[in-house]
Amino acid sequence: MISVQNASFNYPDGPQVLHGVNLEINDGEFVAIMGENGAGKTTLVKMFNGLLKPTKGLVEIDGVKTKEKSVAQMSREVGLIFQNPDNQLFAETVAQELGFSLRNFGFAEDIIQQRVNSFLHLLDLKQYAASSPFVLSGGERKRVALAAILVWDPKHVIMDEPTIGQDYLQKERLRNFITQLVSQGKAVVIVTHDVEFVAECKPRVVLLSHGTIIGDGPATRILTDPTLVEEASLTMPQIATLMNGLTSDNASQEIIEVYAARDYLLEKLRANATPEQRIRRVS
Amino acid sequence: MEKATFSIEKGKFVLLTGPSGCGKTTLCRCLNGLIPNFYSGELTGELEIDGVNVEGKSTAELATHVGFVFQNPENQLFSLSVERDVGFGLENLGVPREEAIERVQWAMRATGVFELRDRAPHELSGGQQQRAAIAGILAMRPNILVLDEPTSFLDPKSAEEIVSVIAKLGHDLGLTIILVEHRLDIVSRYADRVIVMDGGKIQLDGPPREVYNDQARLIGIGLPRVTMLAHLLRKDGFNLFNPVTVEEASSELRRLLNT
Numbered sequence: 001m002i003s004v005q006n007a008s009f010n011y012p013d014g015p016q017v018l019h020g021v022n023l024e025i026n027d028g029e030f031v032a033i034m035g036e037n038g039a040g041k042t043t044l045v046k047m048f049n050g051l052l053k054p055t056k057g058l059v060e061i062d063g064v065k066t067k068e069k070s071v072a073q074m075s076r077e078v079g080l081i082f083q084n085p086d087n088q089l090f091a092e093t094v095a096q097e098l099g100f101s102l103r104n105f106g107f108a109e110d111i112i113q114q115r116v117n118s119f120l121h122l123l124d125l126k127q128y129a130a131s132s133p134f135v136l137s138g139g140e141r142k143r144v145a146l147a148a149i150l151v152w153d154p155k156h157v158i159m160d161e162p163t164i165g166q167d168y169l170q171k172e173r174l175r176n177f178i179t180q181l182v183s184q185g186k187a188v189v190i191v192t193h194d195v196e197f198v199a200e201c202k203p204r205v206v207l208l209s210h211g212t213i214i215g216d217g218p219a220t221r222i223l224t225d226p227t228l229v230e231e232a233s234l235t236m237p238q239i240a241t242l243m244n245g246l247t248s249d250n251a252s253q254e255i256i257e258v259y260a261a262r263d264y265l266l267e268k269l270r271a272n273a274t275p276e277q278r279i280r281r282v283s
Numbered sequence: 284m285e286k287a288t289f290s291i292e293k294g295k296f297v298l299l300t301g302p303s304g305c306g307k308t309t310l311c312r313c314l315n316g317l318i319p320n321f322y323s324g325e326l327t328g329e330l331e332i333d334g335v336n337v338e339g340k341s342t343a344e345l346a347t348h349v350g351f352v353f354q355n356p357e358n359q360l361f362s363l364s365v366e367r368d369v370g371f372g373l374e375n376l377g378v379p380r381e382e383a384i385e386r387v388q389w390a391m392r393a394t395g396v397f398e399l400r401d402r403a404p405h406e407l408s409g410g411q412q413q414r415a416a417i418a419g420i421l422a423m424r425p426n427i428l429v430l431d432e433p434t435s436f437l438d439p440k441s442a443e444e445i446v447s448v449i450a451k452l453g454h455d456l457g458l459t460i461i462l463v464e465h466r467l468d469i470v471s472r473y474a475d476r477v478i479v480m481d482g483g484k485i486q487l488d489g490p491p492r493e494v495y496n497d498q499a500r501l502i503g504i505g506l507p508r509v510t511m512l513a514h515l516l517r518k519d520g521f522n523l524f525n526p527v528t529v530e531e532a533s534s535e536l537r538r539l540l541n542t
Contacts, residue, residue: 035438036408036438036440036441037408037409037410037436037437037438037441038408038409137303137304137308138303138354139303139304140303140304161436164435164436165303165354165432165435166303166465167301167302167303167465167503167504167505168302168465168503168504168505169302169503170302170303171505193437193438193439193442195439196466196468196505196508199508232438233438233439233440233441234438234439234440235439235440235443235469237508238468238507238508238509238529239508239509239512241529242509242512242529242532242533242536245529245533246533246536246537246540257508258508258511258512258515259515261512262512262515262516262519265512265516265536266516266519268540269516269521269539269540272539272540272541
């Protein structure tokens with residue numbers, strides 16, 4: 001469990017970035033942290049692996065205070081994938097990049113090979129095993145950075161803006177992948193601006209604005225609350241905007257993605273549409 | 284990239300999209316001379332921009348025809364004030380001081396960063412930074428703006444704002460806009476034309492309503508959610524055309540629902 005208790009943070013001689021944040025994230029829970037540029041999202045998640053320590057308050061991972069451990073010890077428990085993969089990548093080949101931490105942790109060479117291969121496969125990177133990470137596209141480098149952390153099987157996984165540079169199919173793959181991690185009992189936390197991705201995943205959403213949590217609840221509720229959405233510089237998912245303008249029916253007000261919208265509309269349409277509005281089916 | 288043939292008329296807003304690795308960044312780099320001047324590789328065929336054959340032209344020369352805006356504004360801004368940053372490209376081109384000052388002020392007004400001119404770029408929000416980066420490019424008076432995923436680092440509200448600033452520049456100044464984007468939900472309403480690339484080739488090319496068809500979905504571009512919804516409802520036997528915006532979807536559905 002990730003537990004943040006009344007945590008504040010300010011950079012030395014800098015403004016206060018977080019103000020008394022309280023947050024508990026359980027094992028096997030999927031949370032999206034959202035909010036405007038500069039809201040403090042990245043600062044908050046950097047406290048989860050001890051990279052930053054709260055200037056006031058407390059962060060505990062599975063009951064261990066991050067203040068009492070080194071970043072190296074904490075990172076084994078909490079894998080943090082940075083927004084910019086170039087802050088993380090340095091090895092000559094993708095395969096070496098994936099093997100680096102495992103060698104550092106002293107795993108046996110055959111286990112290293114096995115794990116590296118399986119993660120190259122899982123993240124669709126097999127064809128790049130011998131390539132330099134720096135010749136890959138931005139989206140591909142992001143997947144290398146993700147694989148390089150997941151390969152050591154951290155207990156919890158934090159991803160900062162994982163969907164930037166990813167196309168639609170890769171986002172779908174990422175979504176399935178996150179579901180797998182969650183089902184393994186890991187807490188998975190993403191920091192993201194990608195409203196449509198969140199609408200499709202429907203995680204718990206924590207809204208941060210000016211260093212304070214202003215909303216915390218299911219995506220269906222948070223992303224359809226016009227006041228919260230406005231305050232956090234978000235936009236409503238396109239489907240929520242559509243449904244909002246289309247009906248005032250309560251049942252439709254928490255619909256945020258296409259499949260739920262389709263189910264709702266089919267029911268209404270079947271009751272309403274005239275025969276000429278139907279497409280004549282040719283078998 | 285393989286056998287790409289297309290021409291874009293002046294003043295059009297063109298959306299370039301496709302799965303990652305499809306060749307869209309390569310295509311953009313050809314448009315401003317980074318290919319073949321900076322990247323090694325083999326370039327065959329012909330490329331004419333603003334009536335100028337790109338071959339043998341320096342990137343500096345092409346910069347006055349084609350302005351390039353990158354994903355992350357932080358990579359494009361480095362001066363101590365917005366005003367100096369916006370003027371940096373002009374200084375490099377050797378534009379006389381008087382004229383440079385005038386153009387910088389004009390570009391800052393056009394992008395709405397004039398009030399921020401004395402601020403340090405790193406103190407600005409992501410959206411403001413991206414507007415400052417666009418101002419710096421605009422000051423060079425290109426006829427064509429190429430923007431490579433300019434919204435991906437921005438929060439949704441700033442992203443919408445940037446896209447509308449870009450569309451307004453295109454409209455007011457008659458600029459040709461080539462916008463590379465995955466976020467079709469927010470950009471489709473402005474596009475005259477969408478080019479979809481896959482596997483290094485241009486696969487689809489036309490107005491968004493026509494391009495957002497089953498083939499586009501199979502290529503794996505993320506259609507606007509309202510367009511996806513229409514695809515699903517058509518599959519279930521309801522006759523509605525392809526909406527590209529929430530407003531269009533809403534009026535189509537109202538028609539079907541008789542409300």
